[in-house]
Amino acid sequence: SQQGEEDPQALSIQEGENATMNCSYKTSINNLQWYRQNSGRGLVHLILIRSNEREKHSGRLRVTLDTSKKSSSLLITASRAADTASYFCATDVDTGNQFYFGTGTSLTVIP
Amino acid sequence: EAQVTQNPRYLITVTGKKLTVTCSQNMNHEYMSWYRQDPGLGLRQIYYSMNVEVTDKGDVPEGYKVSRKEKRNFPLILESPSPNQTSLYFCASSLTNDYEQYFGPGTRLTVT
Numbered sequence: 001s002q003q004g005e006e007d008p009q010a011l012s013i014q015e016g017e018n019a020t021m022n023c024s025y026k027t028s029i030n031n032l033q034w035y036r037q038n039s040g041r042g043l044v045h046l047i048l049i050r051s052n053e054r055e056k057h058s059g060r061l062r063v064t065l066d067t068s069k070k071s072s073s074l075l076i077t078a079s080r081a082a083d084t085a086s087y088f089c090a091t092d093v094d095t096g097n098q099f100y101f102g103t104g105t106s107l108t109v110i111p
Numbered sequence: 112e113a114q115v116t117q118n119p120r121y122l123i124t125v126t127g128k129k130l131t132v133t134c135s136q137n138m139n140h141e142y143m144s145w146y147r148q149d150p151g152l153g154l155r156q157i158y159y160s161m162n163v164e165v166t167d168k169g170d171v172p173e174g175y176k177v178s179r180k181e182k183r184n185f186p187l188i189l190e191s192p193s194p195n196q197t198s199l200y201f202c203a204s205s206l207t208n209d210y211e212q213y214f215g216p217g218t219r220l221t222v223t
Contacts, residue, residue: 004153033211042115042201042214043154088153090212097161097208098169099144101154 004032004089004102012108019076021105023089024069030092032065034074037086037104046074046087051094081111113138117202117215124192125223132187132218134202142205143185144169144212145177147198154201160185161208192222 007022023032031050035043049056049065049072056063062075076083086104093100115136124130136143144159146169156169160179174196176188185204189196199219203212 030209035212035214040199040217040219042216043203043212045211045213048211090154092208097142097159097167099156099159099208099212100170101146101156103151103153 004091004100006087006089006102006105008105009103010106010108012110013079015079015081015109015111017079019079019083019107019109021074021087021107023072023074023102025072025089025091025100026070028067028094030094032063032072033090033092034061034063034072035088035090035101037088039085043088076107079107079109081109083107084109113213115202115204115213115215117200117218119218120216121219123221123223126193127191130189130192130220132189132200132202132220134185134187134215135183136185136204136213137183138204138206138213139182140204140206140213141182142208142210142212143179144203145175145185145187146201146203147171147196148201148217149198157187157200159208192220194222196220197222 033048034046060077088104090101145157146154158177160166202215205212
């Protein structure tokens, strides 16, 4: 069963614009993490937000978490061509030690 | 340099021929995990380990085995590979399951 689902599946924007992607999950979590993957390579951790946090920033990244709606969003501001990648959310459910990844959002930033 | 290494990076094998994919981390992490990534399905957890000699099934454990005899190593064993195990495999580690995971570069496995 898939715990996390990202939306949209694909997103194409112009360089300099903001990109927003969303993640919804099904059960209570300890934390939610966002990762980036460049074409078939290993995933790189971007940001971790715990269940008692509502917003977190890291450079051009802003993550929000709404546990009442079981959803999170990742905002990338002033996007660059180098941000072109797939973005995944991952949840650590509070009833166990497993991680669940979503199917990802494919972001294309056009120079 | 802190890293997770996997070997081999690419492997083509035939149905039924046992294989092992190695994973090693040099960060003294307690939590290690194996994932497979298939188009349209994202990453799915196969097995994870909370610490030495402690392993547990993830979402898709069928057809796989793991062991954690040392903290740094977490090999993935396919006793009798089948074509439906053709996939991109990632090993990952973290301090505990409450922290960010560090991923290896991936192993692309093809079973014919």
